[in-house]
Amino acid sequence: MPRIDTASARSLLAANPDVLAVDVRTPAEYDSAHIDGAINLPLDQVDAHLRRIVTDAGGTMVLICQSGNRAERARQALAEAGLTDLAVLDGGMNSWIASGAPVIRGRPRWALERQVxxxxxxxxxxxxxxxxxxxxxxxxxxxxxxxxxxxxxxxxCAMGMLLAKLPYNRAGGFDVEAAITALRRDPSRA
Incomplete structure (x- = not known):
């Protein structure tokens, strides 16, 4: 299931508490609006910690970004590294919000695509x-x-990758260790 629409993602997340929503946007974008219970693991951190993620993660993951492009890149990297039960939220947070699905709102920030x-x-x-x-x-x-x-x-997008490194996009107190720990399925492995 490489792509999943908003209605299907909502049903999957509601029906199975073991399904993880993993948001690969920047911490600032995540803080602006995110799905309740989603784990923030920015795309650059997925790339930097790929082996640990593959080792620690288990079960189904729904990958989320603003429009679906970064989540698809994360899916491809994770699939190539050995994870198979992955889905990308088609249309990303844009689609989720447009459908009226609930979000946790924080300080409004511009999405990375808009900054580019x-x-x-x-x-x-x-x-x-x-x-x-x-x-x-x-x-x-x-x-x-x-x-x-x-x-x-x-x-x-090289410009997007550079902009993601700016302090504006790093705001929010992101902790990679906490995010990777949240991916673990077996508490005894923590």
């Missing part, structure tokens, strides 16, 4: 305006456009 659009758009606009006085500045706009095209083709 702001930074990329600002760089392009500034480069185009600057090219009126310095024609070479248009090259920067071209590079950003090329970067966005590569991001779309590879389903990765």
């Amino acid at each position: 659009r702001l930074v990329a758009g600002t760089i392009v606009l500034t480069s185009v305006v600057a090219s009126l006085w310095a024609p070479g500045a248009a090259i920067v706009a071209g590079l950003v456009g090329g970067g966005l095209a590569v991001a779309a083709l590879t389903d990765t």
Whole structure:
């Protein structure tokens, strides 16, 4: 079950308390709004702690991000490392919230995708305006456009990965050890 819609995810999570909701967004995005009981394990931490996650996790995991793209990347990495009972919330938190499903709300923060659009758009606009006085500045706009095209083709985003490392996106007191411990199925392994 690689993708799961919101209604099916809600039913699965409600019917089986052993199913884990794992939110791979940044701590700031998670703090802004998340599914009750979801474990925050940002995508960069999934990559950094892949072996431990595979060793400690068991059972079904529903992976969540803002739109579904980062959760799919986490699913692919975890599946390649040996976990098989994984699903991605189709449409991510955007879909969950749009369906009226309950969320825990905190301090509002911009989603990473929105931050990427702001930074990329600002760089392009500034480069185009600057090219009126310095024609070479248009090259920067071209590079950003090329970067966005590569991001779309590879389903990765270097700018997003860089923005995720900013203090704004790290706010929320994320604890990787607590997140990995929460993935454990057998309390005797803790």
